[in-house]
Amino acid sequence: MLQRKMMAGSVFSDDAHKVFAASYPALPAHLTHSLAGHPLLEIEALAELAARMRPEKLEHNAAVDLPLGISNADTPANGLSVHDTIAQIHECGSWVLLKSIEEDPNYASLMRDVLAEIEPLVVPETGSMLRPEGFIFISSPRAITSLHFDPEYNILFQARGSKTMTLFPVADPDIISQEFFEQYFAGGPRNLPWRQEWAARAYPISIVPGEAIYVPLLAPHWVQTHDQVSVSLSLTWRSEWSFHHADACRFNRRLRRIGVSPRPTAIYPKDNKLKSYCQRALTRLGG
Structure with a gap:
């Protein structure tokens, strides 16, 4: 069980608890929180965190005027170091991602506090919160995160600036094919192609500091910041169901490679x- 150690008071209001409980795990939810203005989420603190982190836990790229369906391989670099990108984030048209922030003791404590508060709502639905991870996005004005899906449950907390996340139905078969799932869980990219006709089924949610979005597992989405620098905290977790889904995708890939057309993986x-x-079993046998 996660244990709360650091924060006094609740992160979520009673109403936010009710909204989350009514939505989890399959539907997106627009929530409120008390993390806006938290000292660990100020730009200066994040620059210091980035300086302490291992290079492989830092990611950055150009992020303005990108196509929604750009591939991971085609996402452009911005010509700056990650540290210079943070220093120039107001004007460099980029985003920075700090990954696995739970490796830092202060941010690990913050994560435990937040996730422990919703754990009693999560466990009855999907079991233990497995492999919790934390990410922080620092984004220039009008930065785009292209269409993709995530293999985790995710709550995105807005701490500075504002943004709109545009979500689509969980595992929408028109947007994410079974072959794409299978390729991803075999180590492939997560960015998805874009077709304009999908816009009709989009569900946009805009958030400002003090607001958050619960993003269901396997829900395609893309994001754009508004006219100010944005800081967002993303806290994710897995479930036993999610690991079974991933391994089933890998098994379907095996079947497809020997000429069998497998049934699609089941959705929660x-x-x-x-x-x-x-x-x-096949993996243990070395197959």
Whole structure:
């Protein structure tokens, strides 16, 4: 169980708890929180955090005027170091991602406080909160995060500036094919191609400091900041269901490679345990 150690008071209001409980795990939710203005989420503190982090935990690129469906390989560099990007974030048209912030003791404490508060709502639905991770996005005005999906449950907390996240139905088969899932869980990219006709099924949520978005597992989405520098904290976790889904995708890839057309993986609340256990057994055997 996660244990609260650092923060006094609640991160979420009673109303936010009710909204989250009514939405989790399959529907997006617009929440409120008390993290805006937290000293660990100020630009100066984040620059110091980035200086302490291992280079492989830092990511940055140009992020303005990008196509929604740009591939991971085609995402342009900005010609700056990550530290210079943070220093010039007001004007360099980029975003910076700080990954695995739970490796820093202060940010680990913050994460424990937040996730422990919603744990009683999560566990009855999807079981233990497994492999919690934290990410921080520092973004220039009008920066775009292209269309993609995530294999984790995620709450995105806005601490500075504002942005709009545009979400689509979980595992929408027109947007994410089974072959794309299989490729991703075999180590492939997560960015998705874009078709304009998908805009009709979009669900945009705009957030300002003190607001958050719960992003369901496997829900395609893209993001654009507004006219100010943006700082967002993303806290994620997995479930046993999510790991079974991933292994079932890997098993389907095995079947496809020997000429079998497998049934699509099931979406929550149905499970994928049989395929998952087959995949795990074959992996243990070295297959």
